[in-house]
Amino acid sequence: MTEHEIDLLLEKQRAYYQSGATLNVDKRIDALRRLRAVIQKYQPEIAQALQADLGKSEYEAYMCEIGLSLTEISYMIRHTRRFAGKRWRYTPLAQFAATSYQLASPLGCTLIMSPWNYPFLLTIEPLADAVAAGNTCLVKPSAYSPHTSAIIEKIIRAVFPPEHVSVVTGGRKENSYLLHKRFDFIFFTGSQSVGREVLRSAAETLTPAVLELGGKSPCIVDDTANLALAARRIVFGKFLNCGQTCVAPDFILCDAAVKDTLVKEIISQIRLQFSDHPLQNPNYGKIINEKHFDRLLALIDENKLVHGGESNRETLQIAPAVLDNVTMDDPVMQEEIFGPILPILTYERFEDVIPLLSSREKPLALYLFSEDKQHIEQITHRLSYGGGCINDVVIHLATSEMPFGGVGESGMGAYHGKMGFDTFSHVKSIVNKKTFMDLPMRYQPYQNFYRKLLSFFLR
DSSP states (O other): OHHHHHHHHHHHHHHHHTTTTTHHHHHHHHHHHHHHHHHHTHHHHHHHHHHHHOOOOOOHHIIIHHHHHHHHHHHHHHHHHHHHHHHEOOOOOGOOSEEHHHHHHHOEEEEEEOOSSSTHHHHHHHHHHHTTTTOOEEEEOOOTTTHHHEEEEEEEESOOTTTEEEEOSHHHHHHHHHSSOSSSSSEESSOHHHHHHHHHHHHTTTOOEEEEEEOOEEEEOTSOHHHHHHHHHHHHHHGGGOEEEEEEOOOOEEGGGGOOOOOOHHHHHHHHOOOGGGOOOOTTTOOOOHHHHHHHHOOOOOEEEEEOEEEEETTTOOEEEEEOSSTSSSSSSSSSSOOEEEEEESSSSSSGGGHHTTOOOOOSSSEEEEHHHHHHHHHHHHSSOSSEEESSSGGGOOOSOOEOOOOGGGGOOOESSHHHHHOOOOOOOEEESSSSSGGGSSSOOOOOOHHHHHHHHHH
């Protein structure tokens, strides 16, 4: 798409927004219902696109992308009217007689830039929030997942007029065009390096932005954990989508006393869940492209590989790989892995875990497997991270009832459910002052009696 075409789209969307066409709540809900219906209609094509881009099975495509997208849309259909209504607030006595409330207003023309690893989910979920909040939207899916981008464009054209929601396809050139335009809000999901560029561009026009990034999310396993269950859940979350998940456990930090048992349980679970030959498993996906395939192979230290790691360049697949005796200085610990490689590190005393992790960048997720209430209390209260689970992984993002987002280098802002609606809104505070009386104490000339009366009201 040319820069001129993008300019025309943005002009149409700005005019459409300024006309007030997106303010009607009934029309917002109707649009969400149409979106849900069209996604359901094209569900087989969406699954095929995800299989072509990432090798996802039909089951995984529904569980991790289509189903969660439909859940968020349905949540917004049920709650948009309440979210868009007046939120009554207490009025101080000093403002008598008046009523106070907050009102969510759409931000205007928004830009959603989505990634390739969950290309459908991470486009449709924020789009549902943006539409529910009453915005127009330009959607820019990743060029690395072209089949999914194509079905997203097909769906959006079937649901929305282009002046309301449009898709911009293409690569870096189109990204650059978009980031040099003036939007009212930018929602970006992707890598930290690109996130910095997005925020730098947004700062030029003082455009608010939400960044959903990533990082090295730790998975702590102490000596009280149910190791068999921990291994089962860790293997699921780590190797889901071949590890190409922003909240996947990036590495395990476990008590040295249970490490050998945990490693055996993890290897056993890999065989149970993916078979002895994962690359022949039709439900096991692939790496997005050859660049990332080569990057991941370079992170596998053969001297520390204790299981898996086989690869097939033709299919861009890497079998689940387990690395033991890893240290913080190893190459695999210098960057977010974003692939099917699981390093295992150990600690001697639990007291060492918090200073070790707090000295690192704040991760998008943190997981703790433990039955020790004191350990749980320490980790959840003393460490800063986006979100996480106790005795499970990944599932904290699979709900519209809790916001999802990062902190520090793992991101800023959050969405899902009500938080998603508010993220794409400006919540105005309004005082409606009555006219049947007017307290004189705020007007000059000031009098001592009024000062005493004012001190009473302002207590």
